[in-house]
Amino acid sequence: MTDNVLLRFLTRGLIDVGGDDAKLDRLGATAADLARVLESAPAKAIPFALIAFDPQAPAGDPVVKEVLEILQQKWTTYVNTFSGTPVGVVRALLLDALAQAAKNDDRIGAAFVASARNTLPLMEAGHEQEIWDELVREIEARIDARAEAEWATPASIVLPALDFEFSAPEPGQPKRKPVDREALKAGIRAASGPQYQNAQGAQATNGNPQWPANNQAWVTEFGERLAKSIADAVDVSVGSLVLPEIDLSEPLQTLAGDVAGHVDQALNAVSAATAGLQRRANLLWWKEARYSPSAQASYRELSPRSAATLMAFDMQGHVPVYSPASVPAFLFEAVIGLPTIEAKRSYGIFELVDDAQKDDRLSSLREKLAKTFARPAGRTPVLSLIAYPDLLASKKPEDFRRLTGVPAETELTLPQWSTWVFRELQGAAATTLKAEAKAAPREAPAA
Template identity: 50%
Template sequence: MIKEEIQPIMSDQILLRFLGAGLIDVGGDDAKLAKLRETASDLAAALKKAPSKTSSYALIAFDPASPEEDPVIAEVCDALQKRWPTYINTFSATPMMVLRALLLDALVQAASDEKVGVAFVTSARNALPFIEAGNEQKIWVEAVLEIERRVDARAETEWATPDSIDAPELKYSAPPAVEVSSQALTIDTESLTATLQAAAGPNGAGPNKNRFWPHGDPQNWAIDFGRLAANAIAEAIDAASEDVQSAPIDISGPLRALSAAVATHVGDTLRLVSAATAGLQRRTNLIWWKETLYSPSARVSYRALPVSTVGALMALDLHQQVPTFSPVSVAAFLSETVLSLASVDPAKKQSIRELVCEAVESAELSPLRAVARQLVPQLSGRGPILGLLAEQQGKFTIDDAHFHARVGVPADAVLTIPEWAAWIFRELQAARATQEAVKAKKPGSKA
C-alpha cells in the first residue's frame, strides 16, 4: 500500500473525489454539498482544538466496517445535523460513507498542523494495510501520501547536516576615539643655563660647581661635568613634566561592551553549530544504540530479553531517543535493528492480538505501559493499541470482536516482530505529536 506516484490533493477536493467515485450522492444538489463542506470544516476546527482525537478519527474513517455506535460517529452526526438538520430524511440509514468522507476531509484540513499530520500518517501506515478500502483506496492513498510528504520534508530538514554554517557578524559599535589633552613641555632655560655653567668649572653660577678646570685636571673635570650636567638636565625635565601630567583614562566601559558583544557572538555561533550538527549527532547516537543492542529503559542487553517483547521495547527506546518529526526511514532503521538479533525469525508472524496480550502482561514492558498511560487519553471508543496497553491491567481478556472494534484491525491480523516494533514506534510518535500540539496552544507554552 501507498507506493504509487500521486498528484497533490487539496482538502476541498476530498468530498468531490468521493462524489466523483460514486461513493456518496447528494443528488446533484450544490446546497447539500456546501453543507457537507461546512460540516467538514467544523470537524477540522474541533480536531485542531483536541488533536488527541486524530487517531480515533482516522481509525474510524479508514474502516468501511466501523461500528455505528462509536463515539466518533455520534460526534460527526451531531456536527452534520447542526449544518443540515434534515439530513436524516435524505438517507435511509446512518450514512457511514458520508460520515467517513467528512472525517477524511476534516483530517486533511487539520493536518495543516504538522503534529496532527504525524498522527494521521502513522495511523494510516499501521492500519490501512489490514483494511479493505475498496473503491476508496485511491482517495486514501493520495491523501496520506500528500500529508506524509509534507511531514517527512520537515523531518528531513530537522535531521539534516548542512554543508556549511553561516555564522552571524559580530555586532559591536566601536566607541569614539579617546581625546587626550596636554600642555606643551616648557623648560626653565635660565635655571638650566646656570646649572650647566656651574658644571663647567669652579666659577660657575650654579649651586653645585665643578671642582676642576678642564685645562688643569681634564680627567676629573670630565667626570664632574658629566655628573653635574646630567643632573641638571634631568631636574629641568622632571620639573617641566610635573606641569603637564594628564588625568587617568578609563576604558573599562568600552572593554565591557566589547566583551559582551564577543560573548553574544560566540554564543550565537555555538548555537548555530549545535543546531546544524544535531542531526549528525542523533544519527551517531542511533548507530551506537544499534551496535550495542542495549536497552536504556530496561538497562539490559536486548539479547537477554524474550523475543516476544524485545521488538516493542526497542520501539520505546528508539522513540525516546528521537524527536517527534522523524523521517520515514527511522522506522526502517528500527526494523533492521530488531532483525540484527539472532533470536528474531524474520519470517515468523504472530496475530496482533497475541502481541498485544504479551505487551499487556509482560513484566519487561512495564516501561512501555507507563509511557502509554502518560501519552494516550482514556477513550470510550476506537483508538490506538497504546490505549489498550494504558488501560489493561494484569490479564488481557478482550475478545476478538471487541478487539476489532477498539483498534480497527482484525484480531487475527498477523505481524512479524520487526513490523510490530514499527507499529508501536509509530503510535508512540503519533501520541507524543498530538500531546505536543495541545501544549503548543496553551499560553506561554512551546511546541
Template identity: 40%
Template sequence: MDEFLMRFLDIGAFSLNSDDTKLEKLRAAVKDLAGALQKNPAKTASFTMVAADPSVPSSDPVLDEAMAVVRKHWETVSNAFTGRPVAVLRAVLLDAIVQAARRDDAIAVAFVNAARNALAHTETADEAPLWRDAVSEIETKVDARAEAEWATPEMISVEPLQYTPPAPREIEFEPPVVDRSALLGSIHSAAGPWGPNNPNQFQPSQGSHWSQQFADKMSSAIAETLDAMAQELAPAPVDLSAPLASLAKAVTAHVEAALASFSSATTGLQRRTYLLWWKEAMFSPSAHTSYLEMPAFQASALMALDLHEQVPTFSPASVSAFLKEAIRSLPVEPDGEGEGQRDVASLVREARSAEFMQPFRALAAQYVLAPIGRGPLLALIGHGQDAATTEATKLRDLVGVDASSTMTASEWGTFLFRELQAARATSANNGKRARKR
C-alpha cells in the same frame, strides 16, 4: 488540492442524487470538524482510525460526533439514508482530517502514523487510491519539514562580529609656555653676584670658583624649567574598563552565535550518526541490556520505545523503515519466534502485564486517555484495568485490529513506534505544539 469528500462520491461510496445543496451542507460540516480537530488535536488518531475502517461499528463515539456536526447543517440527514450513513461520515471525517493536517503539522504527523497502522488492518480496496493520495500528500508535507530539520548544510555561515568601538574622546590641551622672565632671572643670577635669585657670589674673573657656581646654578635653572613643563605635559589617566567590557561582551555573543549555528547545522548529522550507532550496538538505553539477549517481540517493543525517545516528533518516514530493518536484524530464535508471528491479542496482553513494558505503559498513559470507542492501541496498553478490552470483539471495536491477526516482531515494533509518534504529536501533555505559520 484534492477534496476527498468528492473522491468518495466519485467512487460511489454513497450518493447524494446529484443534489449540490446537500454537498454544500457536507462541505460545511467538513469545515466545522476540521476546526474542531485543530482545537483538540488529540482526536486525530481516533478520527483517522474510524475514517479508515468501513467496518467500524455504527455506534462509535467518533461517528456520533461527526453525525452531530452534519446534522447541524443538514437536519434531515437521517431521513436521506437507510440507517446511519457510515460511508458519508467517514468521507466527511477524512476530508476534515486532511484539511486540518494541511494547516497543522502536528495533526499531519498523527494522521500519517495512524493511517499507516490502520490501513494495514482494514479492507478498503475501492478506497485504496484516495487513501494512498491522502497519506502521500500529508506524508510529503511532514517529510519536507523533517528533512529540513534533519539536514546538514554544506556550509555554515556566521554573521560578522557586531561591535561598535566607543567614539574618540576629545581632550583639551594647551601647550606649556616657558616663563621667560623667571628663566632670565635665574640665568642672570648664575652669571654673577648681580642676579635677583640667589646670585652667584663669584664674578667670571674669579676663574674656577665662578665656573663651578655657574654650572650648578645654571643646570638647576634649566632642570626646574624642564620639570615644570614635564608636569604640565603628563597625560590624564584613561579608564578602558567600559570599552573593554563592551568588546568582551560582543566577542562572547559572537562565539555563542557561531557555536549555536554549528550545533543547529549538525543536529541532523548527530541524529543519524547516533541512530547508526544504536542499530549496530543493539543495546537498549532504557533497559541497560542488549536487545540480542531478549525475546524478539520484547526487544521489538523496547526498540520502538527507545527509538521514539531518541528522535523528535517530526521525523522522516524512513525512520519507521529504519526501525523495521533494525528489528529484522535480531537473530531467529530456536522456537521460531524471531521473524515468526504472534496474534495481536497475546501481544496486547503481554504489553499490559509484562514487567519490561512498564516504562511503555507509563508513557502510553501519559499520552492518551482510557479507551472510549475506536482509538489507538496505546489506550489499551496504558489503561489496562479492564481485562474485557482484550476480548476478540471488544479488541476489534476499540483498535480496529482482529484479535486473531498476526504480526511479526518487526511489524509489532513498527506499529507501536508509529502510535507513539502520533500520540506525542497531539498529546495535551506535550507542551506547545509546533504549527506551520
C-alpha cells in the same frame, strides 16, 4: 488534493447530496469546523483518523457522534437526506478535516501518517483506495522532507561575521601648568652677570661671577646657567601635565558580550548541523549493543515478542517525532538482526497485545502508555489497550475490533509488530508537541 477531498468522494459516488450545491457547502463548512477542532486539540487526530480509515466504523463511536453534532449545527435537517447514521459522510468529513489541518500543522500530519501506515492497509478501502493513497503520499512527502532536512548533515557551516561597533570614548584635553615666566626671567638675569635687579627693582645676588671681559669663562658660565634655568622651568611645567582618565569598561563589556554571543551562535550552529549525525551514531550504537535501557537487560535475554516490543519503545526514545521514513525501516532490520527472532513467523495482534499486557519486562512501556493515552471509550490506538490490562473489552476479539478498527485475527511478524508499536508511539508523541508558529488562520466558509 487536500483542497477537494469531499468533492472527490462525491464524484466517486461515495457520498450523495442529490446534486444540491448548498448541501455540499454545508458539508464543507462542517469539515472546516472539524479542522479547527483538530488544530485546537491535536490529540484528536488519531481517533479521527482511525474512524476515517474504517468503512465499518461503529455508528455509536464518540467521534461519529461529535461529527454529527457539528454537522447538525450547519445542517439541521441532514437526517432527512441520509437513511440511518451517515457513517460514510462522517468519514469523508473527517478525512477532509484531517487534510486541511495537516496543511497548517505538521503535528497532525505526522500523527495521521503514522496511523495510516499501520491501519489503512488492513481496511477494505474499495473505491476510496485512490483517494487515500494520494492523500497519504502527499502528507507523508511533506513530513518526510521536513524530517530529512532536520536530520541532514551539511558539508560546511557558514557563520556570519562578528558584528561589533566599538564606540570610542571622547578624548579629553590634557591639563598643564604654564611656565613660571618670572622665575625664568630671574634665572636668565642671574646667568647674565654678577649683579641684576629683580622684578621688584631690588638688587639681586648669586649672579654670574664672570664679566664679558673674560669672554670664554663668561660664555661658559652663562650657557650652563641659562640652560639649567630653562630646563628647570620646562620640567616644572611638563611635570604638572595632567591627562584625563579614559573609561573603557563599557565598550569592553559590550565586546565581551558580543564575542560570547557569537561563540554561542557558532556552537549552536555546529550542534544543529551535527544533530542528524549524532542521532545516526546513537542508533547504530544501540543496534549493535542490543541492550534495552528500559529493561536494563540485553534483548537476547528477553523473549522474542518482548524484545521486539521493547526495541520499538527504546528506539522511539532516541529519535525526534519528525523522523525520516527510513527510521522505521532501520528498526525493522534491527529486529531481524536479533538471533532469537524468527523473522517470518507471524503472530496474532490480539495475542501480541495480550502478551504485552502481562509481561513484567514491559512495565516501563505500560507506565508510559498510561500517561499518554486516556482509558479507551471509543476508537483508540492498539497501544492504549496495553496501557490498561484490566480493560475487559481488550480481552474480547469483537471488542478489540470495535475499539481499534483492527481485526483481532490480523497477523504480523515481529519486525512488523515492532514498527507498528514505533509508529503509534511517534503518532502519540506528535500530538503532544508544543505548537509552532502557524500561518494566518483560515477564514470560516459561509454556511
